[in-house]
Amino acid sequence: MEAIVGRVLNSYLSSYVKNYSSENFQNWELKNLQFKEDVIQRILNIPPNLEVKQVCCSRLSVSIPWSNLRNKPVVFHLGVIDIEVAEPEHIQPTNKTVEKPPEESKRGFASKLIEGVMLVCEELHFTIRTLGLQKTQHKDSAFTPPALRLDVKNIIIQSTNSEWQ
Numbered sequence: 001m002e003a004i005v006g007r008v009l010n011s012y013l014s015s016y017v018k019n020y021s022s023e024n025f026q027n028w029e030l031k032n033l034q035f036k037e038d039v040i041q042r043i044l045n046i047p048p049n050l051e052v053k054q055v056c057c058s059r060l061s062v063s064i065p066w067s068n069l070r071n072k073p074v075v076f077h078l079g080v081i082d083i084e085v086a087e088p089e090h091i092q093p094t095n096k097t098v099e100k101p102p103e104e105s106k107r108g109f110a111s112k113l114i115e116g117v118m119l120v121c122e123e124l125h126f127t128i129r130t131l132g133l134q135k136t137q138h139k140d141s142a143f144t145p146p147a148l149r150l151d152v153k154n155i156i157i158q159s160t161n162s163e164w165q
Contacts, residue, residue, distance in 0.1 A: 005064060015039065029061040040083070050128065051088040057081045073116040073158065080122060086129035121155040 006022075014020040018034040035055035046052060059079035065072035128148045 002066070009062065028064065029059065031059050033057040033060055044083075046085060049087065049091050050085045052083070053086050053129075054082070054084045069116070071116075073118040075118045075120060078119065078121040080125070082125045082127070084127045084129065087131045089131070117159045119155070119157040121157075122153065124150075124152045124155060126150040126152075 006025075010020075010022045010025065013025065013030075014022075016035055016039055017030070018036055024030055033056065035057065037052040037055060040046075040055045041052040044052075057078055057080070059077070061077045063075040063077065065074070126149070130146050
């Protein structure tokens with residue numbers, strides 16, 4: 001069972017984490033993660049007038065209730081997450097299409113497992129940087145373009161089934 005869950009987690013993590021290696025995922029924990037910006041841009045649905053520049057996480061650990069997987073959630077504990085987005089120099093047009101949710105077929109073990117997932121994040125820092133005035137237009141050489149930073153602590157996200165259970 002542990003090997004199957006390990007393979008599934010390794011598959012997902014390699015899709016999101018830069019330079020991911022399953023050898024680094026010891027004791028169900030990873031430290032100092034760098035996420036793939038394009039993937040985060042897409043899953044957070046960030047508009048094209050903003051570009052994800054960097055996404056870091058201090059720690060990711062996974063708690064799996066091996067003796068009661070069907071009734072208790074798999075918990076992903078995230079340390080401090082830093083997300084930085086900025087105005088791009090040139091906005092690229094996108095051909096976004098709305099994806100249809102997958103058809104619900106036979107409910108297998110994996111879909112039941114996904115219903116029991118919880119994300120616990122200690123702290124999230126979300127920074128938006130603007131281009132502001134170009135340095136050439138501003139006389140002060142130490143000019144820093146305006147930015148907005150949002151800090152949120154103790155975030156908990158719990159998945160549920162179609163009956164909110």
